[in-house]
Amino acid sequence: MPAKERKLTVARAMAEAMSQEMRIDERVFVMGEDVGPLGGVFGNTRGLFEEFGEERVRDTPISETAFMGAAVGAAADGMRPIVELMFVDFFGVCFDAIYNLMAKNTYFSGGHVNVPAVIMTSTGGGYSDGGQHSQCLYGTFAHLPGMKVVVPSNAFDAKGMMTAAIRDNSPVVYMFHKGLQGMGWLGTEAGATVNVPEEQYTVEIGKAATVSEGEDVTIVSLGMGVHHSLHAAAQLREQGVSAEVVDLRSLVPLDRDHIFNSVKKTGRLVVVDEDYRSYGVSGEIIASVVERDISILRYPPQRVAYPDIPIPFAHHMEQWALPNAEKIVAACLKAIQPDE
Amino acid sequence: MNPTLEQKQWMYRHMLVSRLFEETIEKIYLEGKTPVFNMANGPIPGEMHLSNGQEPCAVGVCAHLNKEDVVTATHRPHHQAIAKGVDLKKMASEIFGKETGLSGGRGGHMHLFDADVNFSCSGIVGQGLGPAVGAALSRKMQNKAGVAVSFFGEGAANQGAFHESLNLAAVWKLPVIFVIEDNAWGISVAKETATAVDRNAVRAAAYDMPGVYVPGNDPDAIFVAAGEAVSRARAGDGPSLLDIETYRLAGHFMGDAEAYRPEGEKEDLLSKDPILVYEKALLASGDLSESDNSDIKERAKREVDEAIEFARESPFSSPESALDHVFA
Ligand SMILES: Cc1ncc(C[n+]2csc(CCOP(=O)(O)OP(=O)(O)O)c2C)c(N)n1
Ligand SMILES: [Mg+2]
Numbered sequence: 001m002p003a004k005e006r007k008l009t010v011a012r013a014m015a016e017a018m019s020q021e022m023r024i025d026e027r028v029f030v031m032g033e034d035v036g037p038l039g040g041v042f043g044n045t046r047g048l049f050e051e052f053g054e055e056r057v058r059d060t061p062i063s064e065t066a067f068m069g070a071a072v073g074a075a076a077d078g079m080r081p082i083v084e085l086m087f088v089d090f091f092g093v094c095f096d097a098i099y100n101l102m103a104k105n106t107y108f109s110g111g112h113v114n115v116p117a118v119i120m121t122s123t124g125g126g127y128s129d130g131g132q133h134s135q136c137l138y139g140t141f142a143h144l145p146g147m148k149v150v151v152p153s154n155a156f157d158a159k160g161m162m163t164a165a166i167r168d169n170s171p172v173v174y175m176f177h178k179g180l181q182g183m184g185w186l187g188t189e190a191g192a193t194v195n196v197p198e199e200q201y202t203v204e205i206g207k208a209a210t211v212s213e214g215e216d217v218t219i220v221s222l223g224m225g226v227h228h229s230l231h232a233a234a235q236l237r238e239q240g241v242s243a244e245v246v247d248l249r250s251l252v253p254l255d256r257d258h259i260f261n262s263v264k265k266t267g268r269l270v271v272v273d274e275d276y277r278s279y280g281v282s283g284e285i286i287a288s289v290v291e292r293d294i295s296i297l298r299y300p301p302q303r304v305a306y307p308d309i310p311i312p313f314a315h316h317m318e319q320w321a322l323p324n325a326e327k328i329v330a331a332c333l334k335a336i337q338p339d340e
Numbered sequence: 341m342n343p344t345l346e347q348k349q350w351m352y353r354h355m356l357v358s359r360l361f362e363e364t365i366e367k368i369y370l371e372g373k374t375p376v377f378n379m380a381n382g383p384i385p386g387e388m389h390l391s392n393g394q395e396p397c398a399v400g401v402c403a404h405l406n407k408e409d410v411v412t413a414t415h416r417p418h419h420q421a422i423a424k425g426v427d428l429k430k431m432a433s434e435i436f437g438k439e440t441g442l443s444g445g446r447g448g449h450m451h452l453f454d455a456d457v458n459f460s461c462s463g464i465v466g467q468g469l470g471p472a473v474g475a476a477l478s479r480k481m482q483n484k485a486g487v488a489v490s491f492f493g494e495g496a497a498n499q500g501a502f503h504e505s506l507n508l509a510a511v512w513k514l515p516v517i518f519v520i521e522d523n524a525w526g527i528s529v530a531k532e533t534a535t536a537v538d539r540n541a542v543r544a545a546a547y548d549m550p551g552v553y554v555p556g557n558d559p560d561a562i563f564v565a566a567g568e569a570v571s572r573a574r575a576g577d578g579p580s581l582l583d584i585e586t587y588r589l590a591g592h593f594m595g596d597a598e599a600y601r602p603e604g605e606k607e608d609l610l611s612k613d614p615i616l617v618y619e620k621a622l623l624a625s626g627d628l629s630e631s632d633n634s635d636i637k638e639r640a641k642r643e644v645d646e647a648i649e650f651a652r653e654s655p656f657s658s659p660e661s662a663l664d665h666v667f668a
Pocket of ligand 1: 033062064086090093415416463464465466492493494495496497523525526527588592
């Protein structure tokens with residue numbers, strides 16, 4: 001008999017993972033702006049305040065420097081904080097605590113001090129929120145050694161990776177895309193709301209997943225890009241092209257073997273990234289393949305990424321700049337039929 | 341010094357323009373967003389932070405400013421922009437994302453830049469203070485006239501940037517006026533649960549500058565307090581902090597259900613709508629005749645209608661022009 005179906009939004013899956021872990025681990029607590037009675041601007045702490053109260057679900061002042069630093073100190077002292085940075089774009093006011101403390105203290109202490117904190121932060125645009133509320137910054141965080149970085153693309157992974165992140169003894173940056181959250185006002189991508197088991201489980205951090213199998217071309221992506229890639233793969237199928245879609249799920253550690261093995265099979269690579277094009281995830285994915293064996297590639301790797309510009313407010317400009325299924329289809333066809 | 345009759349009418353008129361502008365924007369914002377409220381849809385997509393109820397802060401302060409004075413604003417900038425003299429047509433157009441907008445649609449409602457009147461804003465809480473300090477420093481170093489004003493919310497006073505900027509401005513004795521619009525809320529978080537002091541004005545003492553609390557959301561009282569702070573800055577006597585009690589009559593942004601408000605608060609605030617209160621007071625004191633009032637209202641409506649029409653009819657720029665202006 002098939003297991004009972006229970007579809008959850010990413011927001012609810014995140015909240016469920018946190019609440020289940022908070023029930024069994026007294027050290028876990030949540031802090032951030034509007035995470036209390038409001039349940040988070042993006043809904044991912046809904047119900048936690050009611051269940052655990054203000055001691056363990058803390059609305060903070062708008063003082064990211066202080067509460068991010070506090071997360072480092074509390075984590076080092078035996079707590080397991082989950083801190084929300086409402087939009088990843090706000091990292092500027094607390095980055096020192098993140099990359100100079102959270103990411104380095106384990107190393108500086110020779111492994112004697114751990115910082116088991118989770119930063120959960122929203123990413124992505126597409127709804128005209130302008131250039132300070134729409135960025136992804138995946139590459140920015142993944143570039144700095146000492147922090148694990150995960151980017152779930154659906155509710156099943158969202159729950160399992162949240163549980164894994166809380167249990168991890170290293171700091172984990174958990175980046176969720178606003179367009180996958182299941183908040184109606186953000187126009188959620190339907191494919192992100194999937195079946196989620198009620199019981200606790202973990203999704204191992206550092207493992208990519210093939211979410212659609214194919215033979216002709218490998219599309220590697222993360223977060224919202226996975227859904228664009230799946231839509232592109234469906235369109236390509238109608239044209240007789242078989243595309244494989246790999247969901248990275250984790251940027252640090254990066255599952256380089258998984259990527260390599262897929263590209264070895266298809267011979268073609270298209271990377272889809274909503275983050276800025278240069279010096280980021282797309283370049284790293286391509287490098288990880290070519291530095292290992294360039295001969296597996298039958299065509300130069302392609303990338304569909306955000307151009308190197310601040311994100312414009314105007315809808316038509318932003319949509320023009322964002323990755324989408326049509327751009328991915330075009331990149332795949334170019335790689336497959338270079339002469340046409 | 342108390343405002344003159346002309347100054348009172350100026351403040352009243354600019355509050356009205358701001359309110360009418362936002363009421364119009366509010367209606368248009370909802371176009372294409374019903375029955376399903378999806379922020380991405382409609383002629384004005386994205387977040388929309390209305391300033392209705394907070395107009396007195398903007399006019400009471402900006403009544404003392406000239407074109408050359410610098411204002412840095414926030415994610416909730418419309419009233420401040422209008423009081424500072426930002427071109428209303430270009431501002432409306434920017435909010436629609438049109439080519440004729442202040443930034444050709446690149447900035448949007450949280451990023452209004454009008455170099456002609458030295459106005460700018462940032463959507464990052466607390467990040468307008470540093471630039472205001474820098475503008476004041478530049479005026480001092482260049483021996484150029486002008487003061488800098490940074491508007492921000494009471495929530496922003498808990499950012500490190502607030503404390504660092506006040507200290508820096510005081511140490512260098514710069515012509516800056518820091519203006520807190522205390523609407524008692526930072527999104528859903530009440531000020532009393534987030535701020536250690538009852539009144540942010542007391543924090544000025546830590547940076548050896550005057551800190552004045554202005555209760556009542558009253559344009560005249562704000563005018564008086566701001567007048568002193570601006571004179572002090574112009575005289576080279578250094579920065580001041582104004583801590584103004586104001587009301588946020590709407591949600592944090594459009595779409596906010598406001599369930600966090602205590603029962604009755606909204607009704608109470610609406611009954612104290614500062615524009616209605618001011619109108620009544622001006623009419624009662626004789627500072628405004630009925631015919632002046634209808635002239636002012638008509639003029640405000642005309643200005644707003646023209647700006648909105650300009651925005652509606654303006655073309656969109658080409659999508660590829662998103663690539664322009666990344667560098668100077
Ligand atoms: C550094 C930073 N943190 C958080 C936010 C999200 N945010 C936007 S407005 C806001 C509340 C601001 O409160 P306040 O300063 O009182 O201004 P108000 O909205 O009341 O005008 C928050 C938390 C942000 N934009 N920037
Ligand atoms: Mg406020």
